[in-house]
Amino acid sequence: MENMTNDCKDNEIMLRVKNIKKRFGELEVLKGISFDVRKGDVLAVIGPSGSGKSTTLRCLNCLETIDSGAIEIKGEELARDEGGVAVYAEGSKLRAILGHMGMVFQQFNLFPHMTVIQNLLEAPMQVKKMKREEIMPIAEELLKKVGLFDKRDVYPSRLSGGQQQRVAIARALAMNPDIMLFDEPTSALDPELTGEVLRTMRELAHEHMTMVVVTHEMAFAREVANHVMFMADGMIVEEGEPQKLFTNPSEERTKAFLHNMLR
Amino acid sequence: MDKLMETTLSILAGSELTLEIFFVTLFLSLPLGFVEALLRLSDFKPVSRLTEIYIWVMRGSPLMLQLLFVYFALPLVGIMLDPMPSALIAFTLNYAAYFAEIFRAGIQSIERGQYEAARTLGMTYMQTMRRIILPQMIHRVLPPVSNETINLVKDTSLIYILAMNDLLRVARTIVQRDFDMTAFFIAGAFYLFMTAILTWGFKRLEEHFGKYDE
Numbered sequence: 001m002e003n004m005t006n007d008c009k010d011n012e013i014m015l016r017v018k019n020i021k022k023r024f025g026e027l028e029v030l031k032g033i034s035f036d037v038r039k040g041d042v043l044a045v046i047g048p049s050g051s052g053k054s055t056t057l058r059c060l061n062c063l064e065t066i067d068s069g070a071i072e073i074k075g076e077e078l079a080r081d082e083g084g085v086a087v088y089a090e091g092s093k094l095r096a097i098l099g100h101m102g103m104v105f106q107q108f109n110l111f112p113h114m115t116v117i118q119n120l121l122e123a124p125m126q127v128k129k130m131k132r133e134e135i136m137p138i139a140e141e142l143l144k145k146v147g148l149f150d151k152r153d154v155y156p157s158r159l160s161g162g163q164q165q166r167v168a169i170a171r172a173l174a175m176n177p178d179i180m181l182f183d184e185p186t187s188a189l190d191p192e193l194t195g196e197v198l199r200t201m202r203e204l205a206h207e208h209m210t211m212v213v214v215t216h217e218m219a220f221a222r223e224v225a226n227h228v229m230f231m232a233d234g235m236i237v238e239e240g241e242p243q244k245l246f247t248n249p250s251e252e253r254t255k256a257f258l259h260n261m262l263r
Numbered sequence: 264m265d266k267l268m269e270t271t272l273s274i275l276a277g278s279e280l281t282l283e284i285f286f287v288t289l290f291l292s293l294p295l296g297f298v299e300a301l302l303r304l305s306d307f308k309p310v311s312r313l314t315e316i317y318i319w320v321m322r323g324s325p326l327m328l329q330l331l332f333v334y335f336a337l338p339l340v341g342i343m344l345d346p347m348p349s350a351l352i353a354f355t356l357n358y359a360a361y362f363a364e365i366f367r368a369g370i371q372s373i374e375r376g377q378y379e380a381a382r383t384l385g386m387t388y389m390q391t392m393r394r395i396i397l398p399q400m401i402h403r404v405l406p407p408v409s410n411e412t413i414n415l416v417k418d419t420s421l422i423y424i425l426a427m428n429d430l431l432r433v434a435r436t437i438v439q440r441d442f443d444m445t446a447f448f449i450a451g452a453f454y455l456f457m458t459a460i461l462t463w464g465f466k467r468l469e470e471h472f473g474k475y476d477e
Contacts, residue, residue, distance in 0.1 A: 061383055062382075063379055063382070063383070095385060098383075098385065099385050101383070102383070102384075103379075103380075103383035105376060105379065105380065107374075107376050109374070109376035109377060109379060109380035110380075111377070111380070111395055112399065112475055112476075113398045113399050113402070113472075113475045114475075115475075122384070122394065123384035123385060123386060126386060126390050126394060127384065127385040127386055127390070128385075155474075155475040155476075156475075157475060157476060168380075171384070172383075172384070175384060175385065
Protein backbone atom coordinates (compact mmCIF):
# COMPACT_ATOMS: atom_id res chain seq x y z
CA MET A 1 0.00 0.00 0.00
CA GLU A 2 3.09 2.23 -0.19
CA ASN A 3 1.95 4.02 -3.31
CA MET A 4 -1.24 5.30 -1.74
CA THR A 5 0.59 8.03 0.10
CA ASN A 6 2.24 9.30 -3.07
CA ASP A 7 1.37 12.71 -4.39
CA CYS A 8 -2.05 12.41 -5.98
CA LYS A 9 -1.42 15.40 -8.21
CA ASP A 10 1.00 13.22 -10.10
CA ASN A 11 -0.65 13.23 -13.48
CA GLU A 12 0.37 9.76 -14.57
CA ILE A 13 -2.26 8.18 -16.75
CA MET A 14 -3.19 4.89 -15.12
CA LEU A 15 -5.80 3.80 -17.58
CA ARG A 16 -6.38 4.85 -21.16
CA VAL A 17 -9.31 3.55 -23.13
CA LYS A 18 -9.41 4.39 -26.82
CA ASN A 19 -12.50 3.90 -28.92
CA ILE A 20 -13.37 0.43 -27.68
CA LYS A 21 -16.20 -1.39 -29.39
CA LYS A 22 -17.90 -4.63 -28.58
CA ARG A 23 -20.86 -6.54 -29.89
CA PHE A 24 -22.76 -9.56 -28.64
CA GLY A 25 -24.04 -11.04 -31.89
CA GLU A 26 -26.28 -8.43 -33.49
CA LEU A 27 -26.24 -6.16 -30.48
CA GLU A 28 -23.55 -3.50 -30.35
CA VAL A 29 -23.09 -3.01 -26.61
CA LEU A 30 -20.12 -0.62 -26.74
CA LYS A 31 -20.11 1.85 -29.60
CA GLY A 32 -16.71 3.45 -29.20
CA ILE A 33 -15.82 4.36 -25.64
CA SER A 34 -12.80 6.51 -24.83
CA PHE A 35 -11.60 7.90 -21.53
CA ASP A 36 -8.54 8.36 -19.35
CA VAL A 37 -8.11 7.76 -15.67
CA ARG A 38 -5.22 9.44 -13.89
CA LYS A 39 -3.49 8.42 -10.73
CA GLY A 40 -5.69 9.03 -7.69
CA ASP A 41 -8.77 9.64 -9.82
CA VAL A 42 -12.11 8.27 -8.73
CA LEU A 43 -14.21 7.78 -11.82
CA ALA A 44 -17.88 7.02 -11.28
CA VAL A 45 -19.71 5.46 -14.19
CA ILE A 46 -23.46 5.92 -14.04
CA GLY A 47 -26.31 5.15 -16.39
CA PRO A 48 -29.39 3.01 -16.87
CA SER A 49 -29.07 -0.77 -16.90
CA GLY A 50 -28.06 -2.08 -20.29
CA SER A 51 -26.09 1.07 -21.01
CA GLY A 52 -22.82 -0.88 -21.24
CA LYS A 53 -21.23 0.49 -18.07
CA SER A 54 -20.59 -2.91 -16.47
CA THR A 55 -19.38 -4.30 -19.79
CA THR A 56 -16.94 -1.41 -20.09
CA LEU A 57 -15.58 -2.18 -16.63
CA ARG A 58 -15.33 -5.91 -17.37
CA CYS A 59 -13.43 -5.17 -20.57
CA LEU A 60 -10.76 -3.36 -18.56
CA ASN A 61 -9.61 -6.56 -16.87
CA CYS A 62 -10.39 -9.02 -19.63
CA LEU A 63 -13.51 -10.58 -18.16
CA GLU A 64 -14.94 -9.51 -21.50
CA THR A 65 -12.93 -8.97 -24.65
CA ILE A 66 -13.27 -6.00 -26.95
CA ASP A 67 -13.65 -6.31 -30.72
CA SER A 68 -11.72 -3.17 -31.61
CA GLY A 69 -10.03 -0.26 -29.93
CA ALA A 70 -7.19 -0.12 -27.43
CA ILE A 71 -6.71 -0.32 -23.69
CA GLU A 72 -3.54 0.81 -21.90
CA ILE A 73 -2.86 0.17 -18.24
CA LYS A 74 -0.03 2.27 -16.78
CA GLY A 75 1.29 2.85 -20.27
CA GLU A 76 1.33 -0.83 -21.19
CA GLU A 77 -0.85 -2.12 -23.98
CA LEU A 78 -3.44 -4.59 -22.74
CA ALA A 79 -5.04 -4.46 -26.16
CA ARG A 80 -4.03 -2.50 -29.23
CA ASP A 81 -5.96 -1.79 -32.37
CA GLU A 82 -4.60 -3.32 -35.56
CA GLY A 83 -6.70 -2.29 -38.52
CA GLY A 84 -9.94 -2.30 -36.58
CA VAL A 85 -9.25 -5.50 -34.68
CA ALA A 86 -8.20 -5.58 -31.05
CA VAL A 87 -5.03 -7.58 -30.43
CA TYR A 88 -4.38 -8.57 -26.84
CA ALA A 89 -1.14 -8.90 -24.94
CA GLU A 90 -0.30 -12.51 -24.17
CA GLY A 91 1.10 -14.79 -21.54
CA SER A 92 3.14 -13.32 -18.73
CA LYS A 93 2.82 -9.79 -20.13
CA LEU A 94 -0.98 -10.04 -20.02
CA ARG A 95 -0.77 -11.41 -16.49
CA ALA A 96 1.50 -8.60 -15.36
CA ILE A 97 -0.82 -5.95 -16.81
CA LEU A 98 -3.92 -7.48 -15.28
CA GLY A 99 -2.08 -7.66 -11.98
CA HIS A 100 -2.28 -3.87 -11.71
CA MET A 101 -6.03 -4.09 -11.20
CA GLY A 102 -8.20 -5.40 -8.40
CA MET A 103 -11.88 -6.07 -8.85
CA VAL A 104 -14.91 -5.98 -6.58
CA PHE A 105 -18.07 -7.67 -7.80
CA GLN A 106 -21.73 -7.04 -7.25
CA GLN A 107 -22.12 -10.58 -5.88
CA PHE A 108 -18.92 -10.40 -3.72
CA ASN A 109 -17.72 -13.80 -5.03
CA LEU A 110 -15.81 -14.67 -1.90
CA PHE A 111 -14.46 -18.21 -1.77
CA PRO A 112 -17.06 -19.88 0.46
CA HIS A 113 -14.85 -22.80 1.48
CA MET A 114 -12.21 -20.53 2.95
CA THR A 115 -12.30 -18.41 6.07
CA VAL A 116 -12.07 -14.64 5.81
CA ILE A 117 -8.32 -14.59 6.39
CA GLN A 118 -7.75 -17.48 3.97
CA ASN A 119 -9.66 -15.53 1.33
CA LEU A 120 -7.11 -12.74 1.73
CA LEU A 121 -4.04 -14.99 1.82
CA GLU A 122 -4.97 -17.21 -1.11
CA ALA A 123 -3.96 -15.11 -4.13
CA PRO A 124 -0.81 -13.53 -2.64
CA MET A 125 0.42 -17.00 -1.67
CA GLN A 126 -0.61 -18.82 -4.83
CA VAL A 127 0.00 -16.13 -7.43
CA LYS A 128 2.78 -14.04 -5.94
CA LYS A 129 4.25 -17.03 -4.06
CA MET A 130 4.48 -14.91 -0.93
CA LYS A 131 5.20 -16.67 2.32
CA ARG A 132 2.43 -16.90 4.86
CA GLU A 133 4.37 -14.85 7.37
CA GLU A 134 5.01 -12.14 4.75
CA ILE A 135 1.39 -11.65 3.76
CA MET A 136 -0.25 -12.34 7.12
CA PRO A 137 0.52 -8.94 8.73
CA ILE A 138 -0.63 -7.17 5.55
CA ALA A 139 -3.84 -9.20 5.43
CA GLU A 140 -4.54 -8.57 9.11
CA GLU A 141 -3.93 -4.86 8.63
CA LEU A 142 -6.41 -4.84 5.73
CA LEU A 143 -9.02 -6.62 7.82
CA LYS A 144 -8.59 -4.02 10.56
CA LYS A 145 -8.96 -1.33 7.95
CA VAL A 146 -12.31 -2.68 6.75
CA GLY A 147 -13.30 -3.25 10.39
CA LEU A 148 -13.54 -7.04 10.24
CA PHE A 149 -10.49 -8.21 12.10
CA ASP A 150 -12.67 -10.03 14.63
CA LYS A 151 -14.17 -12.08 11.76
CA ARG A 152 -10.83 -13.33 10.48
CA ASP A 153 -11.52 -17.02 11.17
CA VAL A 154 -15.17 -17.04 10.16
CA TYR A 155 -16.54 -18.50 6.91
CA PRO A 156 -18.20 -16.02 4.52
CA SER A 157 -21.63 -17.65 4.91
CA ARG A 158 -21.68 -16.33 8.48
CA LEU A 159 -21.27 -12.73 7.35
CA SER A 160 -23.82 -10.16 6.23
CA GLY A 161 -23.70 -8.95 2.63
CA GLY A 162 -22.06 -5.72 3.68
CA GLN A 163 -19.39 -7.58 5.65
CA GLN A 164 -18.79 -9.95 2.75
CA GLN A 165 -18.30 -7.03 0.39
CA ARG A 166 -15.81 -5.41 2.75
CA VAL A 167 -13.88 -8.68 2.88
CA ALA A 168 -13.98 -8.77 -0.92
CA ILE A 169 -12.48 -5.28 -1.03
CA ALA A 170 -9.76 -6.35 1.42
CA ARG A 171 -9.10 -9.48 -0.64
CA ALA A 172 -8.57 -7.40 -3.78
CA LEU A 173 -6.33 -4.96 -1.88
CA ALA A 174 -4.19 -7.82 -0.58
CA MET A 175 -2.78 -8.15 -4.10
CA ASN A 176 -1.64 -4.53 -3.81
CA PRO A 177 -3.28 -3.27 -7.02
CA ASP A 178 -2.74 0.21 -8.47
CA ILE A 179 -6.30 0.49 -9.73
CA MET A 180 -9.49 -0.79 -8.11
CA LEU A 181 -12.51 -1.62 -10.24
CA PHE A 182 -15.94 -1.78 -8.59
CA ASP A 183 -18.84 -3.35 -10.45
CA GLU A 184 -22.00 -2.12 -8.72
CA PRO A 185 -20.56 -3.00 -5.31
CA THR A 186 -23.69 -2.11 -3.35
CA SER A 187 -26.42 -3.25 -5.76
CA ALA A 188 -26.87 -6.67 -4.11
CA LEU A 189 -27.06 -5.23 -0.62
CA ASP A 190 -29.97 -4.34 1.60
CA PRO A 191 -30.20 -0.54 1.80
CA GLU A 192 -29.09 -0.46 5.42
CA LEU A 193 -25.88 -2.31 4.54
CA THR A 194 -24.72 -0.07 1.68
CA GLY A 195 -23.38 2.57 4.08
CA GLU A 196 -20.60 0.45 5.53
CA VAL A 197 -19.35 -0.55 2.07
CA LEU A 198 -19.47 3.00 0.75
CA ARG A 199 -17.61 4.17 3.85
CA THR A 200 -14.82 1.70 3.12
CA MET A 201 -14.67 2.87 -0.48
CA ARG A 202 -14.62 6.50 0.61
CA GLU A 203 -11.64 5.81 2.88
CA LEU A 204 -9.89 4.17 -0.03
CA ALA A 205 -10.53 7.23 -2.18
CA HIS A 206 -9.10 9.46 0.54
CA GLU A 207 -5.94 7.39 0.42
CA HIS A 208 -5.73 8.31 -3.26
CA MET A 209 -6.42 4.87 -4.63
CA THR A 210 -7.23 5.07 -8.32
CA MET A 211 -10.79 3.80 -8.65
CA VAL A 212 -13.35 3.12 -11.36
CA VAL A 213 -16.77 2.63 -9.84
CA VAL A 214 -19.86 1.52 -11.72
CA THR A 215 -22.66 2.52 -9.42
CA HIS A 216 -26.27 3.49 -8.87
CA GLU A 217 -25.34 5.40 -5.73
CA MET A 218 -25.71 8.97 -6.95
CA ALA A 219 -24.79 10.49 -3.60
CA PHE A 220 -21.57 8.48 -3.56
CA ALA A 221 -20.73 9.46 -7.14
CA ARG A 222 -21.36 13.08 -6.33
CA GLU A 223 -19.35 13.24 -3.11
CA VAL A 224 -16.46 10.88 -3.71
CA ALA A 225 -15.81 10.82 -7.45
CA ASN A 226 -13.79 13.58 -9.07
CA HIS A 227 -15.06 12.61 -12.48
CA VAL A 228 -18.44 11.23 -13.54
CA MET A 229 -19.30 9.51 -16.78
CA PHE A 230 -22.90 9.04 -17.84
CA MET A 231 -23.43 6.19 -20.29
CA ALA A 232 -26.46 5.15 -22.29
CA ASP A 233 -26.89 2.78 -25.23
CA GLY A 234 -23.22 1.84 -25.32
CA MET A 235 -21.99 5.41 -25.56
CA ILE A 236 -20.70 8.09 -23.21
CA VAL A 237 -23.45 10.66 -23.30
CA GLU A 238 -21.85 13.15 -21.00
CA GLU A 239 -18.95 13.38 -18.60
CA GLY A 240 -17.36 15.88 -16.32
CA GLU A 241 -16.91 16.98 -12.77
CA PRO A 242 -19.68 15.73 -10.51
CA GLN A 243 -20.64 19.23 -9.43
CA LYS A 244 -21.31 20.22 -13.01
CA LEU A 245 -22.87 16.97 -14.18
CA PHE A 246 -25.27 16.60 -11.28
CA THR A 247 -26.36 20.21 -10.93
CA ASN A 248 -26.23 21.38 -14.50
CA PRO A 249 -26.17 18.54 -17.03
CA SER A 250 -26.06 19.65 -20.63
CA GLU A 251 -27.65 16.60 -22.30
CA GLU A 252 -31.38 15.87 -22.19
CA ARG A 253 -30.65 12.18 -21.66
CA THR A 254 -28.59 12.95 -18.57
CA LYS A 255 -31.26 15.25 -17.19
CA ALA A 256 -33.93 12.60 -17.62
CA PHE A 257 -31.82 9.92 -15.96
CA LEU A 258 -30.83 12.08 -13.02
CA HIS A 259 -34.36 13.27 -12.63
CA ASN A 260 -35.49 9.65 -12.26
CA MET A 261 -32.65 8.65 -9.98
CA LEU A 262 -32.82 11.61 -7.63
CA ARG A 263 -36.56 11.77 -7.40
CA MET B 264 -23.73 -74.03 15.25
CA ASP B 265 -20.66 -75.36 13.49
CA LYS B 266 -22.62 -75.32 10.28
CA LEU B 267 -23.51 -71.64 10.74
CA MET B 268 -19.88 -70.84 11.42
CA GLU B 269 -18.76 -72.73 8.38
CA THR B 270 -21.27 -70.96 6.16
CA THR B 271 -20.22 -67.55 7.52
CA LEU B 272 -16.55 -68.30 6.95
CA SER B 273 -17.20 -69.42 3.38
CA ILE B 274 -19.12 -66.24 2.67
CA LEU B 275 -16.41 -64.19 4.36
CA ALA B 276 -13.89 -65.79 2.01
CA GLY B 277 -16.15 -64.87 -0.93
CA SER B 278 -16.40 -61.29 0.28
CA GLU B 279 -12.68 -60.92 -0.21
CA LEU B 280 -13.22 -61.02 -3.96
CA THR B 281 -16.16 -58.64 -3.65
CA LEU B 282 -14.06 -56.16 -1.70
CA GLU B 283 -11.17 -56.43 -4.11
CA ILE B 284 -13.38 -55.57 -7.07
CA PHE B 285 -14.97 -52.81 -5.05
CA PHE B 286 -11.80 -51.06 -3.91
CA VAL B 287 -9.83 -51.39 -7.12
CA THR B 288 -12.78 -50.15 -9.18
CA LEU B 289 -13.29 -47.17 -6.88
CA PHE B 290 -9.59 -46.36 -6.83
CA LEU B 291 -9.38 -46.35 -10.64
CA SER B 292 -12.76 -45.03 -11.70
CA LEU B 293 -12.86 -41.90 -9.52
CA PRO B 294 -9.77 -40.27 -11.05
CA LEU B 295 -10.66 -41.58 -14.50
CA GLY B 296 -14.15 -40.16 -14.13
CA PHE B 297 -12.70 -36.80 -13.18
CA VAL B 298 -10.49 -36.70 -16.24
CA GLU B 299 -13.47 -37.68 -18.39
CA ALA B 300 -15.49 -34.85 -16.84
CA LEU B 301 -12.79 -32.35 -17.83
CA LEU B 302 -12.64 -33.81 -21.36
CA ARG B 303 -16.41 -33.63 -21.58
CA LEU B 304 -16.22 -29.94 -20.63
CA SER B 305 -13.42 -29.26 -23.09
CA ASP B 306 -13.91 -26.36 -25.48
CA PHE B 307 -12.44 -28.51 -28.23
CA LYS B 308 -15.59 -29.99 -29.74
CA PRO B 309 -14.28 -33.34 -31.06
CA VAL B 310 -12.93 -34.19 -27.60
CA SER B 311 -16.09 -33.32 -25.71
CA ARG B 312 -18.22 -35.05 -28.35
CA LEU B 313 -16.18 -38.28 -28.24
CA THR B 314 -16.32 -38.30 -24.46
CA GLU B 315 -20.05 -37.80 -24.63
CA ILE B 316 -20.42 -40.81 -26.92
CA TYR B 317 -18.22 -42.91 -24.67
CA ILE B 318 -20.32 -41.99 -21.65
CA TRP B 319 -23.49 -42.77 -23.54
CA VAL B 320 -22.25 -46.25 -24.48
CA MET B 321 -21.06 -47.02 -20.97
CA ARG B 322 -24.19 -45.81 -19.24
CA GLY B 323 -26.51 -46.95 -21.99
CA SER B 324 -25.67 -50.65 -22.03
CA PRO B 325 -25.89 -53.17 -19.19
CA LEU B 326 -22.82 -53.66 -17.05
CA MET B 327 -23.43 -57.39 -17.40
CA LEU B 328 -23.10 -57.08 -21.17
CA GLN B 329 -19.90 -55.10 -20.79
CA LEU B 330 -18.47 -57.81 -18.54
CA LEU B 331 -19.33 -60.47 -21.09
CA PHE B 332 -17.94 -58.35 -23.90
CA VAL B 333 -14.54 -57.83 -22.24
CA TYR B 334 -14.24 -61.49 -21.31
CA PHE B 335 -15.69 -63.24 -24.36
CA ALA B 336 -15.48 -60.76 -27.24
CA LEU B 337 -12.05 -59.23 -26.75
CA PRO B 338 -10.33 -62.62 -27.29
CA LEU B 339 -11.71 -62.46 -30.85
CA VAL B 340 -9.37 -59.55 -31.48
CA GLY B 341 -6.54 -61.26 -29.69
CA ILE B 342 -6.98 -59.76 -26.23
CA MET B 343 -7.29 -62.64 -23.81
CA LEU B 344 -7.80 -61.73 -20.17
CA ASP B 345 -8.40 -63.62 -16.96
CA PRO B 346 -11.75 -63.11 -15.25
CA MET B 347 -10.35 -60.73 -12.61
CA PRO B 348 -8.72 -58.19 -14.96
CA SER B 349 -11.73 -58.48 -17.27
CA ALA B 350 -14.05 -57.64 -14.42
CA LEU B 351 -11.88 -54.75 -13.24
CA ILE B 352 -11.72 -53.23 -16.73
CA ALA B 353 -15.48 -53.44 -17.27
CA PHE B 354 -16.29 -52.11 -13.81
CA THR B 355 -13.79 -49.27 -14.00
CA LEU B 356 -14.87 -48.09 -17.45
CA ASN B 357 -18.53 -48.34 -16.50
CA TYR B 358 -18.28 -46.54 -13.18
CA ALA B 359 -15.94 -43.88 -14.53
CA ALA B 360 -18.69 -42.87 -16.96
CA TYR B 361 -21.19 -42.39 -14.14
CA PHE B 362 -18.65 -40.51 -12.01
CA ALA B 363 -17.77 -38.34 -15.02
CA GLU B 364 -21.34 -37.08 -15.28
CA ILE B 365 -21.52 -36.47 -11.54
CA PHE B 366 -18.26 -34.50 -11.59
CA ARG B 367 -19.32 -32.58 -14.68
CA ALA B 368 -22.52 -31.50 -12.99
CA GLY B 369 -20.51 -30.60 -9.88
CA ILE B 370 -18.04 -28.47 -11.79
CA GLN B 371 -20.81 -26.74 -13.72
CA SER B 372 -22.74 -25.99 -10.55
CA ILE B 373 -19.96 -23.70 -9.29
CA GLU B 374 -20.96 -20.10 -9.95
CA ARG B 375 -19.25 -18.23 -12.74
CA GLY B 376 -18.33 -15.56 -10.22
CA GLN B 377 -15.90 -17.94 -8.54
CA TYR B 378 -13.91 -18.31 -11.75
CA GLU B 379 -14.06 -14.57 -12.35
CA ALA B 380 -12.90 -13.74 -8.83
CA ALA B 381 -10.00 -16.19 -9.13
CA ARG B 382 -9.13 -14.78 -12.52
CA THR B 383 -9.11 -11.15 -11.41
CA LEU B 384 -6.82 -12.19 -8.56
CA GLY B 385 -4.39 -13.53 -11.15
CA MET B 386 -4.88 -17.25 -10.55
CA THR B 387 -4.20 -19.66 -13.42
CA TYR B 388 -6.71 -22.25 -14.67
CA MET B 389 -4.91 -25.00 -12.78
CA GLN B 390 -4.78 -22.98 -9.56
CA THR B 391 -8.44 -22.07 -9.90
CA MET B 392 -9.43 -25.68 -10.45
CA ARG B 393 -7.31 -27.07 -7.64
CA ARG B 394 -7.82 -24.41 -4.99
CA ILE B 395 -11.25 -22.95 -5.73
CA ILE B 396 -13.43 -25.22 -7.86
CA LEU B 397 -12.49 -28.73 -6.70
CA PRO B 398 -12.93 -28.24 -2.96
CA GLN B 399 -16.40 -26.80 -3.54
CA MET B 400 -17.25 -29.44 -6.12
CA ILE B 401 -16.30 -32.34 -3.83
CA HIS B 402 -18.74 -31.12 -1.22
CA ARG B 403 -21.57 -30.94 -3.75
CA VAL B 404 -20.94 -34.30 -5.44
CA LEU B 405 -20.56 -36.35 -2.27
CA PRO B 406 -24.24 -37.41 -2.07
CA PRO B 407 -24.41 -38.73 -5.68
CA VAL B 408 -20.94 -40.28 -5.40
CA SER B 409 -22.12 -42.00 -2.23
CA ASN B 410 -25.09 -43.38 -4.19
CA GLU B 411 -22.87 -44.79 -6.92
CA THR B 412 -20.45 -46.24 -4.41
CA ILE B 413 -23.22 -48.12 -2.64
CA ASN B 414 -24.45 -49.33 -6.02
CA LEU B 415 -20.96 -50.59 -6.74
CA VAL B 416 -20.93 -52.77 -3.61
CA LYS B 417 -24.02 -54.54 -4.87
CA ASP B 418 -23.05 -54.57 -8.56
CA THR B 419 -19.94 -56.57 -7.71
CA SER B 420 -22.27 -59.58 -7.49
CA LEU B 421 -22.48 -59.51 -11.32
CA ILE B 422 -19.04 -61.10 -11.58
CA TYR B 423 -20.64 -64.48 -10.95
CA ILE B 424 -21.24 -64.45 -14.71
CA LEU B 425 -17.48 -64.90 -15.18
CA ALA B 426 -17.62 -67.85 -12.80
CA MET B 427 -15.91 -65.89 -10.04
CA ASN B 428 -16.76 -66.91 -6.50
CA ASP B 429 -17.87 -63.68 -4.95
CA LEU B 430 -19.88 -63.34 -1.78
CA LEU B 431 -23.27 -63.89 -3.39
CA ARG B 432 -22.21 -66.80 -5.59
CA VAL B 433 -20.73 -68.57 -2.57
CA ALA B 434 -23.99 -68.08 -0.69
CA ARG B 435 -26.05 -69.37 -3.59
CA THR B 436 -23.87 -72.45 -3.93
CA ILE B 437 -24.40 -73.24 -0.25
CA VAL B 438 -28.16 -72.73 -0.50
CA GLN B 439 -28.38 -75.02 -3.51
CA ARG B 440 -26.25 -77.62 -1.83
CA ASP B 441 -27.98 -77.65 1.57
CA PHE B 442 -31.52 -76.51 0.70
CA ASP B 443 -31.13 -74.02 3.53
CA MET B 444 -31.81 -70.30 3.17
CA THR B 445 -29.53 -69.21 6.04
CA ALA B 446 -26.67 -68.42 3.67
CA PHE B 447 -28.83 -65.83 1.90
CA PHE B 448 -29.52 -64.05 5.17
CA ILE B 449 -25.85 -64.05 6.03
CA ALA B 450 -24.98 -62.70 2.56
CA GLY B 451 -27.61 -59.96 3.00
CA ALA B 452 -26.10 -59.07 6.36
CA PHE B 453 -22.66 -58.79 4.76
CA TYR B 454 -23.91 -56.34 2.12
CA LEU B 455 -25.76 -54.30 4.70
CA PHE B 456 -22.67 -54.18 6.89
CA MET B 457 -20.53 -52.91 4.01
CA THR B 458 -23.04 -50.27 2.95
CA ALA B 459 -23.47 -49.19 6.57
CA ILE B 460 -19.76 -48.46 6.78
CA LEU B 461 -19.90 -46.56 3.50
CA THR B 462 -22.91 -44.54 4.58
CA TRP B 463 -21.15 -43.60 7.78
CA GLY B 464 -17.94 -42.76 5.94
CA PHE B 465 -19.68 -40.49 3.45
CA LYS B 466 -21.54 -38.76 6.24
CA ARG B 467 -18.23 -37.93 7.88
CA LEU B 468 -16.83 -36.71 4.55
CA GLU B 469 -19.84 -34.46 4.02
CA GLU B 470 -19.38 -32.99 7.46
CA HIS B 471 -15.71 -32.42 6.78
CA PHE B 472 -16.18 -30.74 3.41
CA GLY B 473 -19.33 -28.90 4.41
CA LYS B 474 -18.06 -27.17 7.49
CA TYR B 475 -18.17 -23.81 5.73
CA ASP B 476 -21.87 -24.16 4.97
CA GLU B 477 -23.10 -23.52 8.51
